[in-house]
Amino acid sequence: MSQTIRPAPLRKRVSVKVPQARAFEIFTAGMSRWWLKTHTINPTKSPIREILVEPRAGGRWFERGEDGSECDWGKVIAWEPPARLLLAWQITGQWRFDPNLVTEVEVRFTPDGDGTTVELEHRHLERLGDTAAAMREAFEGGWTSLLESFARMGA
């Protein structure tokens, strides 16, 4: 019997002290101000200057480096301010953009008194390209490939 490894979705929740529309705006238009800029996926290795989310369905989600070069992270699938944002995360386990990979990051903004509850779900993680495939192969192919896949992920 082989077993398909299907990681459960990641679910996160935070409460913030700004109203719903403001929380949506800070999350999207203000992403450059809070996004952790330690993880550039830009092949030029330029430090991240901005992280931009184009405010429409079909818009791009991308980083712009200090050198002006741009590198996609994914795209906007649904743009429903102030309540909901659905992004396509198209970054592989090797930290590279892959236009054929689509995992979903859904962010919901719910009013809570004077503040907002923000819930994030990152799902379809089994699609994470080589990594998920390598995991499956590891189970079907024995432990050598498992260790290799672990080593690749750690590299």
Add this chain to the structure above:
Amino acid sequence: MAHLANALAALADPTRRAIFERLGAGPASVGTLAEKLPVSRPAVSQHLRVLKEAGLVSDEPQGTRRVYQIDPAGLGVLRRWLDQFWDRSLAAFQAEADAKAREKEQAR
């Protein structure tokens, strides 16, 4: 990646690899594993404990015994990495939003 190192260390032992591979074929109890492998039950239990601590297997009670299985969530090294990534990212978002809320209050 400490958890990755733990997983690798746990699987460096050939008996643990054998147990882990056996669980890849489906959930099993300590007794079942001990029957199929040239290892005593206490030794199997000990190895399972190491695999569990490394996040590679999980267990659940079934009647009077415990059944062990590969932990798909725990095995997802990448998933765990993303888990930490979103924790840190949302904490940064929260700090930014709350700073904006304070600015607005002070401006009043």
